[in-house]
Amino acid sequence: MEEFRHSYSRLCKESGAEPQETVLQQLQGLPRGRLDLATQSLTVDTCRALGELLQKETLPTELILSDCMLSEEGATLLLQGLCANTVVRFLDLKGNNLRAAGAEALGKLLRQNKSIQSLTLEWNNMGAWEDAFATFCRALADNGALRQLDLRNNQISHKGAEELALALTRNASLQQLEQAMDHNRDRQTTFRENQARTHVLSKEVQHLQEEKSKQFLDLMETIEKQRKEMARSSRASAIRVGQLQEALNERHSIINALKAKLQMAEAALALSEQKAQGLGELLATxxxxxxxxxxxxxxxxxxxxxxxxxxxxxxxxxxxxxxxxxxxxxxxxxxxxxxxxxxxxxxxxxxxxxxxxxxxxxxxxxxxxxxxxxxxxxxxxxxxxxxxxxxxxxxxxxxxxxxxxxxMQERVQRLEASRLSLEEELSRVKAAALSERGQAEEELIKAKNQVRLEEQQRLAHLEEKLRLLAQARDEAQSACLQQRQTVAEAQAQAGQLGLQVEGLRRRLQELQQELSNKDQEKVAEVTRVRVELQEQNGRLQAELTAQEALREKVAALERxxxxxxxxxxxxxxxxxxxxxxxxxxxxxxxxxxxxxxxxxxxxxxxxxxxxxxxxxxxxxxxxxxxx
Known part of the structure; x- marks a missing residue:
């Protein structure tokens, strides 16, 4: 970092500018491989010098420039220097108010740089410039090295969201999904191998059972009956838990749908109130x-x-x-x-x-x-x-x-224009509501996928338990000389399973109680919302009557x-x-x-x-x- 500091001072002096003291002090105590200039107000000359250094330097792998108040020109110079850099893996540009030029420079960086894996762009204004943000999204679609991207609080419009969604569909991060599918395939093959081994072991156990004397036949039949009962009870409990989970998911989806409808109704009501207020102001004027x-x-x-x-x-x-x-x-x-x-x-x-x-x-x-x-x-x-x-x-x-x-004619035309603008605003709000509804549906699909994944994990856990039980059974069969100890262990396991079944029953009762409470809360919330909607409708009716009275006054004044x-x-x-x-x-x-x-x-x-x-x-x- 000392060499980096001297190089920065030399480049600033060659360009005819004085190096910033705050930057020099910050560069003095930084660890190797990390360049942290957060909250430092960087000038254009400093950005130019840093851009030239980043083209040649191979030391920093992390570059933190959050809250540096970068100008458009300074950000462009820095990002141009990073285009040729192959070492930086982590880049933080949080809170720099990047706009159109910054978004275009970032797009150029994503096209040319293949080493940056983490990019933080929180608290910028790139989404306010749709064309520049579209350029950034196209570059993101072509980049295959980026693994982490933070775009929070960037004022992204619905058009920018569409461009970002298209870019994500084309991004190389879909390789993670393919790897997950490979892992699932390996797990399935392993499961089939385990089943085959279990089948072979069961055949061997049957062969051993045939070789045993008749004095062990009653004991083995008893163990087999207990195993069947345990499997039946476990299957029944699994089916019951699955049904309860499906019912819970349905209730959650119904509650989410009701919440979405309530939000849409509140948004429409707020829009109607704003429209009524605007009409009242126009009528007053x-x-x-x-x-x-x-x-x-x-x-x-x-x-x-x-x-x-x-x-x-x-x-x-x-x-x-x-x-x-x-x-x-x-x-x-x-x-x-x-x-x-x-x-x-x-x-x-x-x-x-x-x-x-x-x-x-x-x-x-x-x-x-x-x-x-x-x-x-x-x-x-x-x-x-x-x-x-x-x-x-x-x-x-x-x-x-x-x-x-x-x-008076001009006034009528202005009122007509305001009406048209209000209608256009209503159409935009409807489009936004539709987009929000699509996002909610996507979130619901994601939640369903997550629930399925959890269910698969639970099934895998139960299969693991079954495998352990089979292993215990094999150990019991191989240790035929210790019959009493095996019976005691089987009885203990049966007692534990009974306790587990009892716990599952209690959990089922608790879930049913929670569902009933949720239903009661939902009914109370729906009634409260209905009462509020009725009150708001009453207020709107009163406002409409007041507007009619004002219109009558206007007609009387015209007469x-x-x-x-x-x-x-x-x-x-x-x-x-x-x-x-x-x-x-x-x-x-x-x-x-x-x-x-x-x-x-x-x-x-x-x-x-x-x-x-x-x-x-x-x-x-x-x-x-x-x-």
Whole structure:
């Protein structure tokens, strides 16, 4: 190990990196043939140096790298170095969080390395990467040197389990089964030889019995009868024990089936509870969104009502202002009429004042016309602004309604997608349950095989006992001179067998009592499970009724939303009718203003004609006295 330590330091310095002090300290006190770097945080440079050393070194046969926090690159470099190694027999990579790259590097190692017999990969994440784990399984199928493999806590999925099962069917470890079959064949041949020898010995004993005198015939007949009774009792006890074992196996299989059904029912119940909880959460979110949507629409409706009220008040103010202006104009017209009357009275007094007054009237009439034109343009502009504002409001409302409809459609699509995902999850859970059921059946088959093996071992033990009894019988026959001692031994053996039979009977009674207790426990457990299932069904029914009530609330909210939408439409129609009536009133006002303007024009023309007539007639009256 000192040479290994110096080589490690040299390689680290050649690569431009400092050797880790913790690794050097760990290498200093290690025994020969064992490299233990457990719980040491190894850097990439250290892994590179160790990989190069493991390609050449022939010292360590055990390499322990558990909980070393190996990175993907470091693990790859180490495993590449081990590919060419032919000495390491034991490799421990426990708790290194190996993922896709680590699994592929391990597959390459299993293909190229034929010396590793024990590989520990506990507490890694190779099963989470299905493609890389499949590569590892294919390499495992081709490897014929590996004898022990630990893959606990590797997050192996059902697909990874299938790949691992296929690899195990092709792995060379099946040679152990062939060797076991060879051992069974040898045992059968040995058993047949023993039977043949027993047969030969029985013939010799019969020959010896024929040679004996008649005084031993009664004794031998008695011994033969006792032997037959013992064999009969042993066969009966063996048959009874076999029947009891079969009944016990059947009860165990029934209990296991009930446990499996109970686990499946619990899993289905948990899945249904999760699904119901998810649907409840979705329904709660839908209700919350519906409530927020209703509040938002109510708020928008209130804002629209306020805006409509403000617009209505503004229109009323504009209308009152227009009415005031028209009254002012009427007052001005009346005042002008009074002034015209006074001027007509004063026409006869001063012509100059009349002409000035006519000019002033003309300018005022022009100003009045200009004011009327301005008022008309202003009213038209206000009407156009109102029309554009109404169009914008209608467009805004339609856009908002379309957006809300789109949002509701998207919500429905999301709910449909969630339903589909839940159905897919249910199918996956069913597939997992089927795979677990297959595993349980395989375990049951293994248990049956083990029971058969134990039964064969028990039969072999009984055969051994029979062989010993035959040997004792041969010894008794060969020692004919010690008849009393042989009879005493036979009686003692018969007493022991009687005690054994009595013990077997007591054991049978105990097994029957245990079976009855197990039956009672099973019945109690089944009743308890039924009660729990009934309670869970009751809770599920209550949750379903609550969900129905929530659905009814949602439907009521939708109906309220429809009613609010209808009221909003009716309000819009009322506003449009009010706008139409206001436009009609404005049109009537414009017609009245036009009529007033025409009357003013007619009065002005009449006044102008009168003034002209007066002006034209005044010189004639002045010239008539001179004539």
């Amino acid at each position: 839908a209700e919350q969104e519906q409530r927020s949507l209703a509040q938002r629409q109510a708020k928008e409706h209130r804002l629209e009502q306020q805006e409509a009220a403000e617009r209505e008040s503004k229109l009323l103010r504009d209308l009152s202002a227009a009415n005031e202006k028209t009254l002012l104009l009427r007052n001005q017209v009346d005042e002008l009429e009074r002034k015209v009357g006074s001027q007509q009275e004063q026409l006869f007094l001063a012509r100059q004042e009349l002409t000035n007054t006519a000019a002033e009237l003309k300018t005022r009439a022009i100003q009045a016309e200009e004011r009327l034109e301005l008022e008309k343009k202003r009213s038209r502009q206000s009407l156009e602004d109102l029309e554009r504002l109404r169009a914008k409001e209608v467009e805004h409302l339609t856009r908002r309604l379309e957006e809300s409809e789109k949002a 309220q939303l429809k009613v609010i939408t209808g009221d909003h439409r009716e309000a819009l129609l009322d506003r449009e009718s009010e706008n139409a009536s206001l436009r009609e009133k404005l049109r009537l006002k414009e017609a009245e203003i036009a009529r007033i303007r025409e009357e003013e024009a007619q009065r002005a023309s009449f006044l102008q004609n009168a003034v002209l007539a007066y002006v034209q007639g005044s010189p004639l009256r002045a010239m008539s006295p001179q004539k």
